[in-house]
Amino acid sequence: MIFTQNTKLKASSTNGWTIFGFGLEPVRTCPFAGSCRRICYARKGLYRTHLKACKARWDSNLALTKRPEGFTIIGDEISRLERNAIRRSKRLAIRIHTEGDFYDISYACSWIETARRFPNVLFYAYTKSHKMLSSIHHIPANLNIIASEGGKHDALLSSWSGPVARVVDEYSGFNLQGSDDDKVAMLAKSGVVEIIKH
Ligand code: SF4
Numbered sequence: 001m002i003f004t005q006n007t008k009l010k011a012s013s014t015n016g017w018t019i020f021g022f023g024l025e026p027v028r029t030c031p032f033a034g035s036c037r038r039i040c041y042a043r044k045g046l047y048r049t050h051l052k053a054c055k056a057r058w059d060s061n062l063a064l065t066k067r068p069e070g071f072t073i074i075g076d077e078i079s080r081l082e083r084n085a086i087r088r089s090k091r092l093a094i095r096i097h098t099e100g101d102f103y104d105i106s107y108a109c110s111w112i113e114t115a116r117r118f119p120n121v122l123f124y125a126y127t128k129s130h131k132m133l134s135s136i137h138h139i140p141a142n143l144n145i146i147a148s149e150g151g152k153h154d155a156l157l158s159s160w161s162g163p164v165a166r167v168v169d170e171y172s173g174f175n176l177q178g179s180d181d182d183k184v185a186m187l188a189k190s191g192v193v194e195i196i197k198h
Contacts, residue, residue, distance in 0.1 A: 001057070002022065002061060002064065002073070002074060002077045003020035003021060003022055003077060003078075003081060003094065004020065004021055004023070004057070004098070005019070005020055005021065006021060006098055008180075008182055009021050009095060009098070009182060011180065011181070012181050012182040012183050012186075013090075014181075014183075015183070016089070016090055016091055017090060017091055017092075017093050017183060018081075018084075018085045018088070018090045018091070018092055018093070019092075019093045019094070019095060019182060019183075019186070020081055020092070020093075020094055020095070021094070021095040021096075021097075021098030022061060022074075022094065022095070022096055022097065022098065023042075023054075023057060023058055023061060023097065023098040023099040023100055024058050024061055024062050024065075024097060024099060024100025024101070024103070025055065025058035025059070025062065025099070025100055026040050026042035026043055026099045026100055027040065027043070028100075029058075029062065029100040029101055029103040030100060030101040030103070030128060030129075031101070031103055031104075031129070032101070032128040032129050032130075032131065032132070032151045032152045032153060033101065033128050033150070033151055033152070034128070034150055034151045034152045034154065035150050036128065036148070036149075036150030036151060036167070039150075039167065039197060041198060042054075042098075042099035042100075044198075045198070047099070054099075058099065058100065065107055065110065070110075071110045071113070071114055074114065075114055075117060075118075078092075078094065078114070078118055078121060079118075081094075082118065082120070082121055091120070091121075091122065092120075092121045092122070093121065093122040093123070093124065093183075093186055094121060094122070094123045094124075095123075095124055095125070095182065095186070096111055096123055096124070096125040097125050097126065097127070101127055101128055101129050102125070102127055102129040102132065102133065103129075104132075105132055105135070105136070108129065108132065108133055108136065109136065111123065111125075111143070112136065112139060112140065112143060115139075115140045115142050115143040116140050118142070119140070119142055120142075121142065122142050122144070122186065123142060123143045123144070124143070124144040124145075124146065124185065124186045125143070125144075125145055125146065126146045126148045126165050126185065127145060127146070127147060127148060128147075128148055128150065128151025128152065128153070129151075130145065130147035130148075130151075130153065130156070130157070130160060131153040131156055133145055134156075134160075144162070144163070144185075144186060144187070144188070144189075145162055146162065146163045146164070146165050146185050146188065146193065147160045147162060147163070147164050147165070148164070148165040148166075149164065149165065149166045149167070150167060161190065162188075162189070162190060163176075163185060163188035163189065163190055163191055163192070163193055164191075164192050164193070165178070165185060165192075165193045165194075165195055166192050166193070166194050166195070167194075167195050167196075167197050168194045168195070168196060168197065169196070169197055170196065171194050171196070172194060175191060175192040175193065175194045176188060176191055176192065176193045176194065177193075177194055178193040178194060178195050179194070179195050179196040179198075
């Protein structure tokens with residue numbers, strides 16, 4: 001299965017949205033991860049319990065992204081998910097990277113092209129690869145990039161115009177609260193989205 005729904009994406013599939021995610025292996029595909037490696041959510045809890053199955057899915061997805069026809073296959077699956085969503089009068093959103101990150105520029109461009117191909121699907125991604133992505137012009141409006149703290153280029157986040165994700169021990173009360181509902185980050189255009197550390 002290329003796209004899956006974890007507990008959070010299932011719980012967030014409300015208000016007319018259905019949300020699926022695409023995962024890659026954490027750390028291995030995160031060239032700009034910094035301090036987040038130490039507290040990476042995708043190396044704990046259920047991920048650790050089901051590591052063998054997760055690893056098989058991550059390896060399969062990574063191999064797919066490297067195949068010449070990989071994004072055609074990914075696009076076919078998005079078409080199928082979109083048709084299913086429309087049949088149920090819902091709109092499809094795809095979280096790029098329930099785990100993992102944009103591991104190089106060519107891979108990131110493949111997702112940008114995919115977002116262009118599906119203008120009625122909303123794509124979003126939390127990323128520490130924001131410096132690399134900022135060199136790409138014309139990111140389509142249906143791809144929301146949420147730059148995340150904890151990476152190698154945190155110093156550049158003050159000039160990031162889009163939303164920023166921050167892992168916190170508890171909500172500050174001043175920012176968006178994104179732990180329970182992924183739509184908070186998915187739909188954010190700016191500001192800080194706080195995620196409680198787990
Ligand atoms: S970028 Fe995300 S998935 Fe990768 S190591 Fe950091 S927290 Fe984990």
